[in-house]
Amino acid sequence: MTFQITSFLYIIALWFPWVESQFPKACVNLESLRDKTCCPTPNGFKAPCGTDGDRGECQDLIVRRWNKAYSHYQEFHKGDDRHNWPNALFNRSCKCKSNFAGYDCSKCKYGYHGDDCNQKRLLKRRNFAKLTNDEKHRYMSYINKTRYVDSDYVVSRSSYQEIQDRTVAGQDPTSLFHNVTVFDLFVWVHYYAARGPVHADNLTGTVMDFAHEGQGFLTWHRLYLLAIERTIQEVTEDEEFTIPYWDWTVNEDKCEICTEDLLGVTEGDGTVKGKYFNDWSTICTYEDTLMTQMCDPATKNPVLERLKESDKKKMKENGYHMTFPSKKDVNFALRFDTFDLPPYSADSSCNFRNLLGGFINTTTGYRLPNVHSLHNRVHLVIGGAMSSSLSASNDPIFFLHHSSVDRVLEKWLRKYNKNASVLSSYDAPLGHNRGDLIVPLFPVFTHENIFKKSFEFGYDYEDVDEEGNSPDDEESSLSSLGLCPVVRNKEPDDTVEKCTTCVIIASILGGIIFFLLISLSTIAYRHFHKPLAVQPLS
Numbered sequence: 001m002t003f004q005i006t007s008f009l010y011i012i013a014l015w016f017p018w019v020e021s022q023f024p025k026a027c028v029n030l031e032s033l034r035d036k037t038c039c040p041t042p043n044g045f046k047a048p049c050g051t052d053g054d055r056g057e058c059q060d061l062i063v064r065r066w067n068k069a070y071s072h073y074q075e076f077h078k079g080d081d082r083h084n085w086p087n088a089l090f091n092r093s094c095k096c097k098s099n100f101a102g103y104d105c106s107k108c109k110y111g112y113h114g115d116d117c118n119q120k121r122l123l124k125r126r127n128f129a130k131l132t133n134d135e136k137h138r139y140m141s142y143i144n145k146t147r148y149v150d151s152d153y154v155v156s157r158s159s160y161q162e163i164q165d166r167t168v169a170g171q172d173p174t175s176l177f178h179n180v181t182v183f184d185l186f187v188w189v190h191y192y193a194a195r196g197p198v199h200a201d202n203l204t205g206t207v208m209d210f211a212h213e214g215q216g217f218l219t220w221h222r223l224y225l226l227a228i229e230r231t232i233q234e235v236t237e238d239e240e241f242t243i244p245y246w247d248w249t250v251n252e253d254k255c256e257i258c259t260e261d262l263l264g265v266t267e268g269d270g271t272v273k274g275k276y277f278n279d280w281s282t283i284c285t286y287e288d289t290l291m292t293q294m295c296d297p298a299t300k301n302p303v304l305e306r307l308k309e310s311d312k313k314k315m316k317e318n319g320y321h322m323t324f325p326s327k328k329d330v331n332f333a334l335r336f337d338t339f340d341l342p343p344y345s346a347d348s349s350c351n352f353r354n355l356l357g358g359f360i361n362t363t364t365g366y367r368l369p370n371v372h373s374l375h376n377r378v379h380l381v382i383g384g385a386m387s388s389s390l391s392a393s394n395d396p397i398f399f400l401h402h403s404s405v406d407r408v409l410e411k412w413l414r415k416y417n418k419n420a421s422v423l424s425s426y427d428a429p430l431g432h433n434r435g436d437l438i439v440p441l442f443p444v445f446t447h448e449n450i451f452k453k454s455f456e457f458g459y460d461y462e463d464v465d466e467e468g469n470s471p472d473d474e475e476s477s478l479s480s481l482g483l484c485p486v487v488r489n490k491e492p493d494d495t496v497e498k499c500t501t502c503v504i505i506a507s508i509l510g511g512i513i514f515f516l517l518i519s520l521s522t523i524a525y526r527h528f529h530k531p532l533a534v535q536p537l538s
């Protein structure tokens, strides 16, 4: 299901020439936009980027340009507003020195704190279910708080052209940007990365998702969690706060943390009710963003929805596995020492990244249409906002889920001790390559910057040791890779063997892609004749 439908909908959706963006308030003024420079002066300093305190300097922001060297590149990509992001609005930004960080160098790098940012710190992300009652409520009340505090970033639905035209004409462009709450900013950022191309004249079922279905999926979400975790620490003035993880493997098909006083219960009509959900609202939901108009952060949907029992039943009848992923599924993924394989998208088989993402069958190791396992399965079983990659982070369970996904990534990184050299530089979808920027987090990071053990960023996971093992891991004697070829203990220069594998996989993929194209039309046809409660996954 997933993006075959989305893509099809994009073809028939109305094309608005609008685009969106999010940048620090301090950079959204006539002067900064005209000079394409986002180098604010931090509080307590006199010069941009705190140069007078040796914190950083305002420098050209060099981004990797999209071009034909990328194997996933297509002409229409040029028309998307995220093209060479964020160059359409800014091409100069603060380059911070030593351990300083942030868009104005007023903050510390992840993992450091103190006035001079020279104290290292390691915080633990903990299992939500094992927290004390007070700690569980701390998460909920902190999230609640972010829904009432204004962000220091603003978002825009106007086209870059419109913004530029205004600044060139010397008019104040501020009114084209909107204030949002901290929580809505993060919902927006996820939506912005995941939504399809806007100027897609020749769209032929193409996905353009900077956060999902590609090599960069795990690093994108790792940075996203770091950013919101840091922001929650700031908003609540609780420097020690970490995002807990929800270990869904202990649930069969019922979410045990979804109780009235914590993550809420789902009513018969799919509405989430509970202590923290009485005044919940959502933005950028599937209906808003796909069929009628681009997301307007000011348009609030007054409810949060999850999958209702009747739809769950229907989906089961339609052949969906409606149980949460098991430890067995996680363990299977962790046996793959190959991080990713061509085409580095949702269509690759026999690799850790796409297994954890959830497009691969955890028995065979192969990608097949309509397989939803691991990460995807959790989105599907929770349903509602969570079942669409555009709206998923409206649900506070999203962050607990992704913390759990990130924990599995961390186990992999520690187990196999690999670095970013395993990432492809040109053959992953746009925005997912090793040196590509993680769109649209600002200040900017590349996937390579983030593909590192969590110690580098000052956090650790409860129950994961330095080798990536946990007390409840499987016996190390289990080693089945399903139907995948066993390519173990490769020498660094066994190119011949690697390429043989590539060729085999490429031909299998060829078949699968053909099959996908067939199912695209079938599914799209079915969708319009018998709407299902299934939406694209995140």
Ligand SMILES: *[C@@H]1O[C@H](CO)[C@@H](O)[C@H](O)[C@H]1NC(C)=O
Binding pocket: 035, 036, 060, 061, 091
């Ligand atoms: C940044 O943008 C400005 C305005 O369009 C342009 O004059 C300048 O050459 C650009 N700088 C870089 C490094 O691209």
Ligand SMILES: *[C@@H]1O[C@H](CO)[C@@H](O)[C@H](O)[C@H]1NC(C)=O
Binding pocket: 025, 179
């Ligand atoms: C947005 O917030 C700023 C303060 O950060 C305020 O000055 C401005 O008036 C707000 N804009 C709107 C449209 O509410």
Ligand SMILES: *[C@@H]1O[C@H](CO)[C@@H](O)[C@H](O)[C@H]1NC(C)=O
Binding pocket: 075, 076, 201, 202
């Ligand atoms: C779309 O395809 C047509 C015909 O192939 C071509 O003339 C046109 O330039 C294409 N438009 C874009 C934006 O690629």
Ligand SMILES: *[C@@H]1O[C@H](CO)[C@@H](O)[C@H](O)[C@H]1NC(C)=O
Binding pocket: 141, 144, 145, 148, 275, 276
């Ligand atoms: C959420 O925050 C608002 C604003 O601070 C507060 O009025 C409300 O009581 C909070 N909700 C809960 C359940 O704590």
Ligand SMILES: *[C@@H]1O[C@H](CO)[C@@H](O)[C@H](O)[C@H]1NC(C)=O
Binding pocket: 321, 361, 362, 363, 364, 371, 372, 373
């Ligand atoms: C995975 O493949 C196995 C063997 O073909 C099959 O029995 C199982 O139902 C598949 N699982 C999913 C989730 O599709």
Ligand SMILES: *[C@@H]1O[C@H](CO)[C@@H](O)[C@H](O)[C@H]1NC(C)=O
Binding pocket: 418, 419, 420, 421
């Ligand atoms: C990354 O790993 C490769 C292969 O194991 C190794 O050759 C390289 O030196 C490593 N790079 C860094 C920066 O550690």
